[in-house]
Amino acid sequence: MRVKRRIVEAVIILLCFILQGTVFQALSIGSITPNLLLIITVAFGFMQGKLSGLWIGFFCGILQDVFYGNLLGFYALIYLCIGYATGCCCKIFYDEEIRVPMLLVAVGDLLYGTMVYGMQFLMRGRLEFFYYFGRIAIPEMLYTVLITVIFYKLLFRLNKKMTELEMKERDSIWLKNKKLLKKIGLKRTTVLILVFCILFGVLLQRLFSLQIIHGKEYAENFNLSITKERTLKGTRGIIYDRNGKPLAYNQLSYSVILEDNGTYETTRERNLTLNHIAYEVINILKKHNEALSVDFHIVLDEEGNYAFDTTGFNLNRFKADVYGQANIEKLKKEELNATPDKMIADMSNEKRFGLINEEKPYTKEELEKYGLPETFTKEETLDILKIRYILSTNSFKKYVPVTLATNVSEETVAEIMERKDDLQGLDIEEDSIRVYDEAEAFAPIIGYTGKADADELKELKEQGHKYSADAVIGKAGIEKIMETQLRGTDGSDKVLVDTMGKALETVKNSRKNPKSGNNIYLTLDKDLQRIAYNVLEQKIAGILVSNIINAKEFKVEEGMDTAAIKTPIYDVYNALIENSVLDISHFKEEDATELEKTVYGVFQQQQEKVFQQIQEELTKEKPVAYKDLSKEMQEYQSYIVNEFLTRKKEILSMDAIDAADPTYIAWSKDESISLKEFLTYAAGKDWIDISQFSAEGDYLDSSQVYTALADYLTNSLADDTGFSKIIYKYMLHSDMISGAQLCMLLYDQGILEADETAYNALKSGSMTAYNFMIEKISNLEITPAQLALDPCSGSLVMTDVKTGETLACVTYPGYDNNRLANNMDTEYFAKLSQDLSRPFYNKATQQLTAPGSTFKIVTAVAGMEEGIIDSNYGVVCGGRFDKIPNGPYCWNRSGHGYMNVVSGITNSCNVFMGQVAYDLGTDENGSFSDSLGIDKLQKYANMFLLNEKSGLEITEVSPQVSEEDAIRTSFGQAKNNMTTSQLARYVTTIASRGTSYELTLFDKATDADGNLVEDYQPAVKGEMDVASSTWDAVHKGMRGVAKNSPILSSMKLSVAGKTGTAQEDMSRPSHGLFIGFAPYDNPEVGVAVRIGNGYSSGNAASVAKDILNYKYNFADESDIVTGAATASDTTTTHND
Secondary structure, eight states: OHHHHHHHHHHHHHHHHHHHHTHHHHTOBTTBOOOHHHHHHHHHHHHHOHHHHHHHHHHHHHHHHHHHOSSTTHHHHHHHHHHHHHHTTGGGOOTTOOHHHHHHHHHHHHHHHHHHHHHHTGGGTOOOHHHHIIIIIHHHHHHHHHHHHHHHHHHHHHHHHHHHHHHHOOOHHHHHHHHHHHHHTOOHHHHHHHHHHHHHHHHHHHHHIIIIISHHHHHHHOOOOEEEEEEEOOOOOOEEOTTSOEEEEEEEEEEEEEOOOOOOSSHHHHHHHHHHHHHHHHHHHHHTTOOOOOOOSEEEOTTSOEEESOOHHHHHHHHHHHTTOSSGGGOOHHHHTOOHHHHHHHHHSTTTTOSSOSSSOOOHHHHHHTTOOSSOOHHHHHHHHHHHHHHHTTTTOTTSOEEEESSOOHHHHHHHHHHTTTSTTEEEEEEEEEEESSHHHHHHHHOOEEEOOHHHHHHHHHTTOOOOTTOEEEOSHHHHHTHHHHSOBOEEEEEEEOTTOOEEEEOTTOOBOOBOOOEEEESOOHHHHHHHHHHHHHHHHHHHHHTEESSSOOOOOTTOOGGGOOEEHHHHHHHHHHTTSSOGGGGGSTTOOHHHHHHHHHHHHHHHHHHHHHHHHHHSSSOOOGGGSOHHHHHHHHIIIIIIIIIISOOBOTTTSOTTOHHHHHHHTSOOSOHHHHHHHHHHTTOBOGGGTOTTGGGOOHHHHHHHHHHHHHHHGGGOHHHHHHHHHHHHHTTSSOHHHHHHHHHHTTSSOOOHHHHHHHHHTSSOHHHHHHHHHHTTSSOHHHHTOSSOEEEEEEEETTTOBEEEEEEESOOOGGGTSSSOOHHHHHHHHHOTTOTTSOTTTTOOBOOGGGGHHHHHHHHHHTTSOOTTOOEEEOSBOOSSTTOOBOSSTTOOEEEOHHHHHHTTOHHHHHHHHHHHTBOTTSOBOHHHHHHHHHHHHHHTTTTSOOOOSSOOOOOBOOOSOHHHHTTTOTTOBBOHHHHHHHHHHHHTTSEEEEOBSEEEEEOTTSOEEEEOOOEEEEEOOOOHHHHHHHHHHHHHHHHHOTTTTTOSSOOEEEEEEEOSOTTSOOEEEEEEEESSSSOOEEEEEEEETOSOHHHHHHHHHHHHHHHTTSSOHHHHOOSSOOOOOOOSSOOO
């Protein structure tokens, strides 16, 4: 029976050895696998005693020595000792006990780890004690103990069964062997001691060879290797237009990478070495005008102070990474509340990255040896910490290098390749960058890619997608929407790494090639989109130029026609500062020009004067009420409360304020109290967060809080860019600085290409600043988007009437998404975010305005389909609809005379449409009901799907159909609000005589080989049940609009359309709109155009004309894209 037991035990040992090398390798956690052989050794030693534990341990160790050991007997000795030790605990063994064997396995595994560490690390001069036990020994012990729960129970039952059989049958052969041993005088223990001594002797001989004979050689070459898998990034798919022209693609580039593969005697040496490498890298990059590509959420703000560039979850996740916490919840209170300065200090000290060492300062000799300065600038500190931080986040995977900079120049590549031997671990890697063609025209549609942040990775993981921590994903637009189609499939290879995670070699035949993502084809036409963008910019510039007057101010009188509003030239000068065309922070830099220094000197004097005035208002006993202050001082105080204290610093909490509080009303609405009174009251009501400006907050009364706040304001506002811009504004209006000086600064700061003649003309006064700015705007050297004055935005959407595909979706202004993808230009992103022209705001799909007279088609269709309008229906327009109190005027105040439905559309008669709405709302008793009229108009607006989004896949806001005032709703005012995209679907439905599509931007998706993956077809959302005669009348009326238009009537292409203006703010110009389709007899395309604050609908019609002429080959690109502002419609009365 004993023989059978040994056979069974041998089979178990072999089985566990195979499982450990196969199944459990696949179940490894971070390359950690459970030690099954140790479980067997401990289990049998515990259950059967010292002898069994010793023999089983010996054979388990021999098996491991044969297949994995470099020294025969090394593992046999370790397992033999563990088996014998656990066998000594056999006396406390009893059935069904699991805790003791689990404890023994834990101790045995730690003993095993200690002996491996002692023999293979310490004996060779390797001292990574904490690394080995923290990353290898203890995790393996925990995993092994977990598996013990299952394996021990199986082994226990097997042993119990074997023992029962042994009790029934005793083997006489064993008795004979026992007698034989007695005869020759050998005990079992004597045999075991002899075996142990032989093995120990072999081990001592081998250790002598390792340490004495080959010690130096092995110490230099030794590496304990572990197999790790390395990700190979898949290539992102390409985005094409409808004709197969690339819009977004990948281009070969070079990246700077760094691998921490050094060996250091001390932490001090490691910090000095890595800081030296980091310092050299940032100097190389700076030399070639390049920057780091490391995601790090501390930046230098406009005032040169450390600041966070994110909030919420992303910021807390960043803090957890910096402070080495796996979860945000584990952050200590002081870590969670750490300021940027505190985090910089914590990372810079000797306990982290050692930029400074206060406990034992670096010597001058050390700094010279490592090429480090005695002190770092804030910018240098930030950049070095970025590199050290990204290395620290990769400390578990040192075999994977970190990327420091992407898309670097050939000069940078050459210098780094030349110095890579001196800068250990630094190298150049071939990479790819995302490139976008026609960036400004397509950026709001295509979007851009970037490294996924913690929040995005969490969201993708919750959706079931697998992404690496450094994954590049779509961050906006189509890149984001089609992320799962465009993303490539990652491949992998395996590398052998040492215990510190440093790569030794690549495992042969382990490579799994990555796969490219799918390609996406859009319905958009690349050339049409580009030209539409340029035409919009030219037209908007033309409108702006034609409405600029040579004056300091323009006062909008009550009741003034919005078409008569003008832009004074001083607003143009001020816009150069207000919208950051000029960088006022550069005025005080060392390399500032003489003119910049002169302007800054004047600013300093005025700033001091303004602060004195503010200090006086904040401290005098009887300060002036807000309404009695000068306009300039009102603007300063409004900025202090609304912008600085509330939005920027969040010192004044709007959530804490009681909007019904009488004192708050006196400040915000009545303007009858002073700033001092308001802030003193706010301090007493706990509306102010004292902690941000006083460490003694809890111990101050309201008057002391106010005093501390007043001091804080005068100190902090000195570095506030927004406040400085207001000072510059009034300096300009007071002629302390001139428009000519600001124009000259455009050359000083490189915004305009150098032109000595123009510069000197401005300086001498032979060219006025007014003429200069008119010329530069007309030539588009200064664009409407840069100035952000009215108008500065526009949009156009063109559709295929027969399919519902979108041919163009244009928003102006756009932006250069090449500067946001790959290595994000954070300064550019920040400037775009603050740009008053709002380039991130898609005017085609997100800007809601009243549709104006374009809505009159809905009213006409409703009137005809409800039986109100027939062949005999007519209305006499006298210039005003007078059937309701305060009835609206027609745009033609003198009246149109008799109008039927066709002429009512053609002439855009408000009175005609008002009468239709009135009749729709008249009940059986002949009484007008506004709600009844609204219901009827809403019914048909909803049939046109004007109450729904257009279907475009990018971000789009929901429209609003008016719920009151049927008369004004009938001609597109009241509370009607639609986007350009929604008006485009509307006109598509009109042109197709009732077919409403779910508009789309997508044509198809193919794999990298061109095979069709998915075909996107616009869905038909509905068919309007409308009489053919109704469509005939509508089309005829819209054709009349084109025929009567001086802009459209000259076209060779037959066009039908409807113009519209929308008054949103009577102090600003009206929005100009146009919808239309062509050709008239057989519609193929529909188009919707809106120019925000574009004065006249004729300007929108003019844009549509140019695009349609290009589309149908009646004009070449050179005919309509001239690179200069185009003439605008200067009509001073509404023509719709």
